Amino acid sequence: MNTDVHAPDEGQYHPEDVSVLARLFNGLRNRIRNNLPFTLCVIMPTFLTALYLILIATPQFISEAHFVVRGRSGQSGISLSNILQSSSGGAGATSENTYVVQDYMQSRDAAEILIKQNHLLDVYSRPEADFLARYSLFGLGKKFEHFYKYYKRHVIVEQDTETNISILTVRTFRAQDSQQIARALLDAGENLVNEINRRQRENLIHATAMEVDAAEAKLRDINQKLAEYRNTIELIDPMRQSVPMVSYVTSLQNMLTSTNMQLSQLRASAPNSPLIAAYQRQADILADQIKKSSGQITGPGESLVPKITGYEDLMVQRDIQQRVLASDVASLEVAKQQANQQMIYVDEVAQPNMADWAEYPRDTIVLVVMFLSCLGLYIMGKLLIASARERNLH
Incomplete structure (x- = not known):
């Protein structure tokens, strides 16, 4: 008896296959029906999330920049040792300024500047962006406060605690946009630091500069009074101009002394000499001249003594004011040096990069979080329902 075994034809209809598929479909349907709450609460949200991530979600690109805010030091440039030194030794005021720059980059002011100068609203409303990721969601919440909350989710500034x-x-939704916004934020932070330096320098120098201006004004006033006084007494320098007059009176006194000595000798040796009258007249003339010249130097009225006294008083005032001005100028230089030493700078450790691929959305993480969240809610719901049933039974 010959029996021929024929291989099944690939294109031939087999009812057994249909029945297998039907059993699988019915089994799956029964399983879904029996586990409908689990399907609706866990499987369906996870499945819809997966569809969104695969078919709808728009790639989002990240641009990253590293910077450090440091004070002025003797070393120029930036190096690893400078960074470590600034992070450990003098991290007081510098760290405080770092927090100021970080807070500013995530502030409303920075967001408004980016909106005006870099069209930030258009950046986050690109046509290729999906409806869940773009600003604003379904056209709702177009006030600035809504955008600011959106902005803080997409612009983040953190600090490495070790360095x-x-x-x-x-x-953003484009690599170039992310790089440009990061660059604009670094520039805005640098402008903020420059403004801080300007105000700090102005606060340190302003009071000392006002003292210098006041000292200069007083010195000019004293010089003006001195010039007016010289015009009044018609003398440039009464001190110097009195020296020849004093010398002249001294020479007259010497001549008078010599004449009196000769007159005394002549009276003693030749009392009847005709020269006695001549020496006497000469002595009288010298005495009269000494009296007149001394009256020009001392005494009330137009003598030099009151003029010299007023002149010396003004000169003393000018000398004191010059010393005050010199002290204020020195204080101003010290204040300028202190202001320069307290200046801060933004040093860019790494420039804003242009991403080669999108880092968001992170599909695996999102799916895992969605599944675990839904599963947790499902389990909590079952526990609450079971607890409520037990209470009703009792």
């Missing part, structure tokens, strides 16, 4: 290096991350 004190600040890390700026910007997330």
Whole structure:
């Protein structure tokens, strides 16, 4: 008896296959029906999330920049040793200024500047962006406060606690947009630091500069009074101009002394000499001249003594004011040096990069979080329902 075994034809209809598929479909349907709450609460949200991530979600690119805020030091440039030194030794005021720059980059002011100068609203409303990721969701919430909350989710500034290096991350729908926004934020932070330096310098120098101006004004006033006084007494320098007059009176007194000595000798040796009258007249003339010249130097009225006294008083005032001005100028230089030493700078450790691929959305993480969240809610719901049933039974 010959029996021929024929291989099944691939294109031939087999009812057994249909029945298998039907059993699988019915089994799946029964399983879904029996586990409908689990399917609706866990499987369906996770499945819809997966569809969104695969078919709808728009890639989002991150640009990252590293910077450090440091004070002025004797070393120029930036190096690893400078960064470590600034992060450990003198991290007081510098860290405080670092927090100021970080807070500013995530502030409303920075967001408004980016809106005006870099069209930030258009950046986050790109046509390729999906409806859940773009601003604003379904056209709702177009006030600035709504955008600011959206902005803080996409612009993040953090600090490495070990090195004190600040890390700026910007997330947009285009790699070039992320890089440009990060660059604009670094420039805005540098402008803020420059403004801080300007105000700090102005506060340190302003009071001392006002003292210098006041001292200069007083010195000019004294010089003006001195010039008016010289015009009044018609003398440039009464001190110097009195020296020849004093010398002249001294020479007259010497001549009078010599004449009186000769007159005394002549009276003693030749009492009847005709020269006695001549020496006497000469002595009288010298005495009269000494009296007149001395009256020009001392005494009330137009003598030199009152003029010299007023002149010396003004000169003493000018000398004191010059010393005050010199002290104020020295204080001003010290204040300028102190202001220069307290200046801060933004040093860019890493420039804003242009991403080669999108880092968001992170599909695996989102799916896992969605599944675990739904599963947790499902389990909590079952526990609450079971607890309520037990209460009703009792």
